[in-house]
């Protein structure tokens with residue numbers, strides 16, 4: 001078996017059949033390609049658990065975040081940004097760039113927002129037009145309580161619940177229609193098992209009403225135009241054909257497995273990784289942690305970046321260091337994408353070797369054996 005090397009929260013490992021599907025080129029305006037677009041649309045609606053159209057944009061995930069803002073809000077609209085890390089901060093940056101008024105709810109890195117904090121802010125600012133949040137804040141590995149917050153926002157006809165699911169889609173349930181999420185954005189390079197380059201966005205009916213009144217300028221990321229193109233089973237501009245062919249195959253694999261099984265797999269992987277980290281005597285950083293990744297507090301006297309470097313040097317494994325102030329304080333393990341139980345075990349086994357080489361005082365007795373049996377290997 002070829003060993004997987006990429007355990008970062010994007011880009012992620014890609015299945016061989018997806019690589020194969022991408023090894024060809026087609027013209028994007030043919031009737032055959034229209035069939036591909038229709039099939040892809042069905043798969044995306046299944047992933048997003050929505051009856052609304054899911055639009056595919058040619059950009060990394062940030063493009064869809066920008067499109068969410070420019071297509072639904074107007075200058076001076078008041079939005080609430082949940083800023084618990086690098087990507088929460090990005091919602092604030094994009095909003096300010098387009099002239100929105102921003103209230104920032106600063107959450108300590110590694111912690112999730114409490115729904116009551118949001119409710120309290122609404123008491124003082126009932127005119128908030130949007131709550132902008134991450135389902136998984138990738139810089140810290142935290143999962144925010146999306147369902148509870150959405151329940152509160154659902155009752156507010158003049159407020160949108162805008163969810164960045166870029167690192168969450170497929171790793172945890174986020175049923176858009178059932179939970180009443182108004183905008184969901186995602187990217188291709190995480191749970192979807194594709195290279196970077198595509199982003200996705202879906203709007204609820206409430207968000208479409210906002211869209212009709214939004215006054216911000218937009219050109220390339222014009223969702224109304226994209227929706228019209230999709231109705232004709234095409235895209236407004238030249239779509240990245242090879243990525244789309246890969247997407248079609250990735251969706252086939254995902255639908256074959258089923259969302260429930262995929263969520264269970266991520267739950268298993270994160271449980272095994274977390275129990276192993278704790279059994280070694282190390283500390284998991286995020287509370288509560290998202291299922292697709294685990295951020296780990298660096299051991300005393302060893303920096304996170306050093307562990308990242310050693311895993312690369314010794315095993316050619318890539319994991320992610322922390323970001324900003326947490327660059328050396330944490331390191332992040334991810335098992336999003338095409339990762340099987342053997343790969344998770346290989347990651348843990350290699351990490352244990354690195355920790356021992358760095359003379360980190362960890363307990364090892366029976367730890368990997370337990371992980372192996374939890375992974376049913």
Ligand SMILES: Cc1ncc(COP(=O)(O)O)c(C=O)c1O
Pocket residue numbers: 009010060061062063087134136137138164165166167187196
């Ligand atoms: C939660 C989250 N939001 C936004 C982004 C930005 O996406 P991109 O780098 O694809 O533009 C990322 C990327 O890691 C992410 O994990």
